[in-house]
Amino acid sequence: MPPERTPKQGLFKRLARVEGQIRGIQRMLEAGWECESVITQLVAARSAIDGVASLILRNYMSVCFKDGEATDCSNVESLARAIAIWGRVDVRD
8 A cells, every 4th residue: 555644543533433333233233223223324334434435545546646647657557446446346448
């Protein structure tokens, strides 16, 4: 992974929050909460994970593209693969 600009501690805090959300969802299921409430919490957890991924990808882009220019072609290709993995989009020729 390229040098970091987004502090890891912030990412770890967000992921810990997601972990807590997931544990809460497990407790909801064990307690028999209604489907709509469980789905609402699942959507919130998914949104939080998307936020972490967005920060990581933004960090990667800021490292790959300094001053609006690609710094290294392999970084650009790696970034495209990372975006494809996250978005489940095929970027191969």
